[in-house]
Amino acid sequence: MILPSRGSCAHTHTHTHTYTHTIPPAGGAEHTHTLQCPSPGAIPRRLRGVGSCNAPASVAPLTAVSLAGLTEEDSVYVFKEDEMIEYDGEFAADTLVEFLLDVLEDPVEFIEGDRELQAFDNIEDEPKLIGYFKNEESEHFKAFVDAAEEFHPYIPFFATFDSKVAKKLTLKLNEIDYYEPFMDKPVTIPDKPNSEEEIVQFIEEHKRSTLRKLKPDSMYETWEDDMDGIHIVAFAEEDDPDGYEFLEILKDVAQDNTDNPDLSIIWIDPEDFPLLIPYWEKTFDIDLSQPQIGVVNVTDADSIWMQMDNEEDLPSAEELEDWLEDVLEGEINTEDDDDDDDDDDDDDDDD
Structure with missing residues (x-):
């Protein structure tokens, strides 16, 4: 074993499942919801917009099946709207909090000017995608968003509706570029405009970077x-x-x-x-x-x-x-x- 076993950093002596779900604001007002369930010390008890529950392994199988057919012990699953995200990181409080904060962000970030473009360029150590679309009502943009939700928050997706930004990125309308970590030049997803399935398939085929x-x-x-x-x-x-x-x-x-x-x-x-x-x-x-x-x-x-x-x-x-x-x-x-x-x-x- 080169890495610690899953859940070994949690301050608990029982195998657990942790289910975390995001709580949308009601009527536009932010609020905090916390389930009063046993939870390992590595999992934050209170995070705005997030509720969490830790289930002992003795009762987790039934709960897991009723939720999503999940039975793996020492696991964290995040449910955001209709998406389920499995947390594949260390059970440390600061890491979990940062992850959950990322989950709460929108799956697609917008690039509207030089400042956002510079921030995009500064992302080097993780894969990233950027697409150029007509507007938010574009069916091709909506397919891009649906694909982004499949990989959120592990792979950042960016979009622009600005022709000047697109020109600097050498992007054509409805074109999507994929940047491998530590690579200066992107790979364009072929056969634009792309469906959600085509985008997901391309990422799965290129996800293991050099x-x-x-x-x-x-x-x-x-x-x-x-x-x-x-x-x-x-x-x-x-x-x-x-x-x-x-x-x-x-x-x-x-x-x-x-x-x-x-x-x-x-x-x-x-x-x-x-x-x-x-x-x-x-x-x-x-x-x-x-x-x-x-x-x-x-x-x-x-x-x-x-x-x-x-x-x-x-x-x-x-x-x-x-x-x-x-x-x-x-x-x-x-x-x-x-x-x-x-x-x-x-x-x-x-x-």
Whole structure:
């Protein structure tokens, strides 16, 4: 187990289901509604516009089935209008609150000028979509909104009705661009105008990006999307000079290999998971005060890490690409590390 089990951060000794639903304002007046049910300490008891309830596992199955056919323990589900959203992040109060606040936002944000356009450009570490439509009454815009609700709040959707903004983005009417994380150039969804089904299908096919960041609010979804039982994992602290430099190298490699469907690197900033740093260092036998990249088996946590020729020098983009090519071709794998351990055991037996 590389990540803590679901719900393990909750301050409770029983398996639980938590159901959270958003409460629309009545008559335009904001109000707070809280269900007085047992709840783990990691789940906020009071959040404006949100009600939550924690159900012990002994009674949750019937409740879950009656709600939506849900039976998975240690899970959080958010119900907003007719949409159900499964929370795939850590059970920490601040992370949950931020997630719920994001859920309360509209699934599509509007770009009306340079300020909003700059904010859009600044989003780098998550996928994003933007479409250009005639107005809010456009059937193609409505299909865009329906698709956005399917991925809200994990993937941000943006729209503009301004021809000047669209021109800066090189968007044609009813055209939708998809930006992969850390990529400067978008991919246009083909065959405009697009239906909700076409937009959803396109995102599902492109959701696994070449370089993706492990985030507290979606870490389980990311980790469970492995490549044949392994992940290529890069640790780099963005605020550290070496970590920042290594991250820039990773971005260059990702941009050069964005068309390779077999390559996907998970970037972990250790500062986002301070409580897991000692665990990762012990499990992988690495020093996270320095940038690291390796291959991790998701089943048994076996791993093998790139050896730097000089600890003071980071690998170049070319050296990193060569190493990744060896990984993808199977020349570097976690079984090699097992073989080394077996050899060490044999030497001990000879003694």
